Structure formats: C-alpha cells, structure tokens
Amino acid sequence: MLVFNKDFTQQEAIPDKGIEKALEVLRSGRLHRYNLLPGEKGLVCELEEKFSAYMGTRYCLACASCGSALFLALKSVGVRPGDKVLCNAYTLAPVPGAIEHCGARTVLVDILDDYTIDTDDLAAKAEASGARFLMLSHMRGHIAHMDKVMSVCERFGLVLIEDCAHTMGAAWDGRKSGTFGKVACYSTQTYKHMNSGEGGLLVTSDDEVIARAIIHSGSYMIYGTHTSRPALEAFEDVKWVTPNYSLRMDHLRAAILLPQLEKLDTQCSRWNELYNHTENLLRDIPGISCPPRDPREHYVGSSIQFNIAGVSADVIKKFLAETAARGVQIKWFGNDVPVGFTSSYDSWRYIPDLPELPNTKKVLATMCDMRLPLTFTIEDCDIIVAVIRDVLADILKS
Numbered sequence: 173m174l175v176f177n178k179d180f181t182q183q184e185a186i187p188d189k190g191i192e193k194a195l196e197v198l199r200s201g202r203l204h205r206y207n208l209l210p211g212e213k214g215l216v217c218e219l220e221e222k223f224s225a226y227m228g229t230r231y232c233l234a235c236a237s238c239g240s241a242l243f244l245a246l247k248s249v250g251v252r253p254g255d256k257v258l259c260n261a262y263t264l265a266p267v268p269g270a271i272e273h274c275g276a277r278t279v280l281v282d283i284l285d286d287y288t289i290d291t292d293d294l295a296a297k298a299e300a301s302g303a304r305f306l307m308l309s310h311m312r313g314h315i316a317h318m319d320k321v322m323s324v325c326e327r328f329g330l331v332l333i334e335d336c337a338h339t340m341g342a343a344w345d346g347r348k349s350g351t352f353g354k355v356a357c358y359s360t361q362t363y364k365h366m367n368s369g370e371g372g373l374l375v376t377s378d379d380e381v382i383a384r385a386i387i388h389s390g391s392y393m394i395y396g397t398h399t400s401r402p403a404l405e406a407f408e409d410v411k412w413v414t415p416n417y418s419l420r421m422d423h424l425r426a427a428i429l430l431p432q433l434e435k436l437d438t439q440c441s442r443w444n445e446l447y448n449h450t451e452n453l454l455r456d457i458p459g460i461s462c463p464p465r466d467p468r469e470h471y472v473g474s475s476i477q478f479n480i481a482g483v484s485a486d487v488i489k490k491f492l493a494e495t496a497a498r499g500v501q502i503k504w505f506g507n508d509v510p511v512g513f514t515s516s517y518d519s520w521r522y523i524p525d526l527p528e529l530p531n532t533k534k535v536l537a538t539m540c541d542m543r544l545p546l547t548f549t550i551e552d553c554d555i556i557v558a559v560i561r562d563v564l565a566d567i568l569k570s
C-alpha cells in the first residue's frame with residue numbers, strides 16, 4: 173500500500189543570511205524597533221522600505237501579525253464601532269476576528285464555485301446593508317475577478333481593504349494583488365510566503381492611512397524614525413486622536429525576513445511548479461474537480477483546493493481519515509464543527525444575523541484543502557496524488 177512519509181507542516185530552513193543577521197541582532201541586544209543607535213535606521217525600517225518598493229506602494233508598516241495589520245488597516249481607514257464591513261464568507265477566522273476587534277459588524281458575502289467572492293451578492297449586500305467598507309480576503313490565493321470587484325466598489329463607494337495573506341507575490345492582469353485597495357495586509361506567519369513565525373506587513377499609498385496606522389501600531393511619538401512615511405505634518409492632527417495598540421514588529425523578525433524577500437519571486441515560481449503539476453494530476457481523477465483559474469490570475473500555489481463532486485459529509489470524512497492514515501494530510505472547510513485551522517463561516521456565531529449563503533455552503537461542503545510546502549518535490553506530489561486517487565476509487569466503489 174502506497175504511503176506518504178513527509179510532513180505537510182514542515183517548512184524550509186531560514187536562509188543562512190537571515191540566521192546570521194538574526195544573530196547580529198541578538199548579539200546587539202537591540203531587538204525593539206525603536207532601540208536604535210544615533211544615525212541607525214534599523215532592520216524593520218529597511219524591511220518596510222524594501223517591501224513597499226517590491227509592491228510599488230508608497231508606504232509599508234511592519235506589524236505583529238496579519239490579523240493585527242488587518243485590524244490596524246480597518247481602524248486607519250476609519251471603521252468605527254457599529255460600522256458594517258462586507259467580507260467574503262470563505263476566509264480564515266482572523267479576518268472576521270479583525271472586523272470584530274474594531275467593534276464593527278461583519279456582513280458576509282456569498283462565493284462562486286471558483287471560491288472567489290460573488291460580485292452580484294456583493295452588490296446586493298452593499299445595497300441592503302449600507303456598508304461602506306469591503307474586506308476582500310484572497311483566501312488560499314484565489315483572486316476574484318478584480319475588474320468586477322472594483323466596479324462594485326465604485327458603484328457603492330466602498331473602501332477596499334485587501335487581505336493578501338495568501339497572495340504575497342501574486343497579481344491580477346499584471347497588477348500586484350494588494351494594490352487594488354486603499355490598504356492591503358500580508359502575513360509572514362510560518363505557513364505563508366515568508367516565514368518569521370508571526371508577522372504582518374501593511375501597505376498603502378495614502379498619507380493619512382499610513383500616519384494613523386503607524387501611530388496605532390505603537391510608534392509613540394517616535395514615528396519620525398520611520399523611513400516609510402509621509403512628511404511629519406501628516407502626523408500633526410493624527411497623533412492626538414490615535415490610540416496606541418502596541419502591534420509592532422521587532423528587529424529579529426525583520427532580520428529573518430529581509431533575505432526571504434530577496435528570494436520571494438523565486439519561491440513563488442517553485443510553489444507554482446508543485447501546484448501546477450499537482451493540479452494537472454488531480455484533474456484527471458474521476459470525481460475530483462479543481463475550479464478553472466482565470467488566465468489573468470497570476471496566483472501563488474502554496475496550497476491546493478479541490479472538490480469531490482456530489483458526495484456526502486460521511487464520504488468526505490471517510491476520505492480524510494483514509495488519506496490521513498496513508499500520510500496525506502487534507503483539511504476540510506465543510507465540517508459542522510470547527511477543527512484545527514479550518515472553520516466554516518457559520519461557526520463564527522458572534523457575527524450578528526449570520527446569513528444563509530447557499531453557494532458558500534455548497535462549495536465548502538465538498539472542498540478539500542492541502543498544503544504544498546516547498547520541502548516537497550514533484551515526486552512527492554506524484555505520491556500524494558496517487559494516494560488520493562487510490563483512496564477515492566476505493567471509497568466510490570464501495
């Protein structure tokens with residue numbers, strides 16, 4: 173019986189350059205981003221400069237996590253307690269969590285069969301709710317038809333915040349994911365495209381948004397040491413009315429991230445080799461479908477999702493148990509109860525008036541989700557798909 177022996181949660185080592193830089197930081201003792209010698213810029217500022225240059229945005233702010241960056245982004249574009257924030261229902265728990273953190277109310281929007289936001293439902297919910305904000309989560313790297321999203325935003329005057337936890341390095345129609353909205357947030361948590369354990373990066377080209385975000389993030393009155401910022405006048409009014417939420421990044425994490433940023437595009441290509449190979453094989457398995465991807469979508473396939481057509485929850489549970497017994501770790505967003513990192517939108521019971529979202533329910537019910545870490549090879553993907561093929565054939569036969 174074919175069994176897969178590698179761990180789906182194992183990441184590559186931090187590059188040697190990052191380890192050396194981290195040791196320098198540790199030896200200096202100056203870990204806090206504002207613990208700088210006279211004339212010293214510091215690695216967090218360097219990371220912010222380099223990431224905003226990579227993105228082509230004017231500003232970047234390094235944060236404690238993507239979830240905290242999303243919270244800062246919402247606060248900084250002016251979300252107030254009680255405000256409504258639209259959000260696609262296929263997303264990860266920290267996203268509605270960030271909205272709730274602002275005291276705002278999440279208005280969930282249905283998704284299409286290709287896992288991206290349903291822009292017709294978006295328009296309907298924008299109209300019915302009167303919401304002024306859209307938190308668009310490019311969940312698992314699936315990028316919606318951005319022209320349609322932007323036209324709904326324009327029609328209803330929605331301020332767009334992009335959750336790019338899985339689209340660092342991705343683009344839509346030649347434009348980087350994260351440059352469509354007023355502000356975008358990225359994760360540098362271990363399972364995303366750069367790994368500092370925890371960490372987040374917020375980008376924007378808006379002077380007022382970055383000034384607020386910097387002060388909210390916990391800059392005290394030392395915001396002048398930031399190098400990715402507008403002129404000091406932008407902080408003059410803001411500094412009196414902007415609470416310090418203490419959500420900074422430190423030099424140690426910036427040290428680890430800087431050499432990873434240099435390799436980011438190479439890593440993204442490596443992910444796509446694994447992804448495209450695996451997707452092609454999965455598509456040949458009777459019963460399995462991967463949604464078509466728009467040619468304009470330049471994705472980063474750090475994980476793969478697929479549906480098993482028309483099967484019951486019991487069949488999915490059996491499939492997951494048997495693939496797991498053979499070493500293939502697959503996750504499922506369709507479970508009635510939240511498990512591990514996954515949960516369906518209807519498990520977020522703190523959201524007021526949880527809506528019925530028939531297509532999200534239908535799609536999640538048979539959607540499987542699998543990591544493709546860069547510690548895997550093409551041959552590993554062959555074994556994984558062979559296990560999936562065998563297990564599914566056995567189950568569908570019986």
Ligand SMILES: *Cc1c(COP(=O)(O)O)cnc(C)c1O
Pocket residue numbers: 237238239240263264266267309310311312335337338358359360361370371372
């Ligand atoms: C991981 C993730 C987040 C949260 O990132 P953290 O850095 O862990 O806070 C937000 N959105 C999506 C889609 C994610 O996958």
